[in-house]
Amino acid sequence: MKLNIKHFIIIFWFVSFSVGAQEGTKLIAWKPIPEANGYQIQIKEKTGKVVIDKKIDTPFHSIEELPSGVYLVRTAPLNLFKKPAVWSAWKDLEVIISEPPKVVIEDQKPIILPKSDSKEEKTISNITIEGEHFLDATKVDLTKKEESLPILSKEVKSPERIDLKVDTTDAKTGPYDLTVTNPYQKPKVVTNFVKVEDPKHNSGTDPNDESKSSLSLTTKDNSGIKKTKVSVPKGKPFRDFTYEEMLAFLESDVAINCKNTKVPALTLSECHKTYVILNFSSEDNLSVFEFYKLISENESDRTSAYLYFSKNCSPKFRPAFERMELQWKNRINLDPDERQSLLQELTKFRSCSR
Structure with missing residues (x-):
């Protein structure tokens, strides 16, 4: 398997948070690469001493064992043989904290997502999630029982806002729960966050009215x-x-x-x-x-x-x-x-x- 190097763009956070926070977990996170078979991360002190050199499965890694300070870090996606495909450049690193995510809900009514009345035409809806402590590594799901809505894209605009593009073309009608998860933290679940409706209902009118x-x-x-x-x-x-x-x-x-x-x-x-x-x-x-x-x-x-x-x-x-x-x-x-x-x-x- 050849790893497509053009997708290899690593973005680090350089924001300092309180190391003594009780709820947070110190971690480093980067943009995931779809073709990767895992990642290798190396962290060294300014003196050149390597303090972490590990192969992992996730695009984030806990650095709870590191004392506060400035380090250098680099990562590489792994190929089929679990070997580094290409290393990123060394970057300065300061620890961040993964805190439990919060979601702001102004209205108890679910967001209405329409379905297309034509099977040949895709129905894409935009959803904005507002809250706190959002990261690029934040995982978002819209589910009901064993059903889930396909999320075509997730963009973290800021720690207070996530924008989603959701495909409801083949979705089953009814309410879906929102689950927002930060690494190493308990998921935040908002029940009935969105509701998928048939075309005859999505105009917001009573079909008999x-x-x-x-x-x-x-x-x-x-x-x-x-x-x-x-x-x-x-x-x-x-x-x-x-x-x-x-x-x-x-x-x-x-x-x-x-x-x-x-x-x-x-x-x-x-x-x-x-x-x-x-x-x-x-x-x-x-x-x-x-x-x-x-x-x-x-x-x-x-x-x-x-x-x-x-x-x-x-x-x-x-x-x-x-x-x-x-x-x-x-x-x-x-x-x-x-x-x-x-x-x-x-x-x-x-x-x-x-």
């Missing part, structure tokens, strides 16, 4: 006030929606796992505690987001949306055009500067042809 996928509008004609229900059309391009249909869509397109924003779920890529990352991978996503700005209570958002739709008007985005016409009819309620901007961009919008 049409109110979430429709919008009741109050209108007034010569006979008096009446209510009409507008539903979200299926298979219709967003640009051909009516203004009312787009409102109904935004009413239903709620980001269930991102309660700190009202941005449409369609336009979200990642949701975090204090910020979100938007997804403008398609023109539809961007146009829906600009429509969201168009109906905003913020004047600068609306003005920016006027400009966007007047410039990107071929083909016309019908719901935006109808909204801007409605705004112009009710222009008496607008600030003079916004009225001027609306008139200027609406005039361009009107003359734009498909």
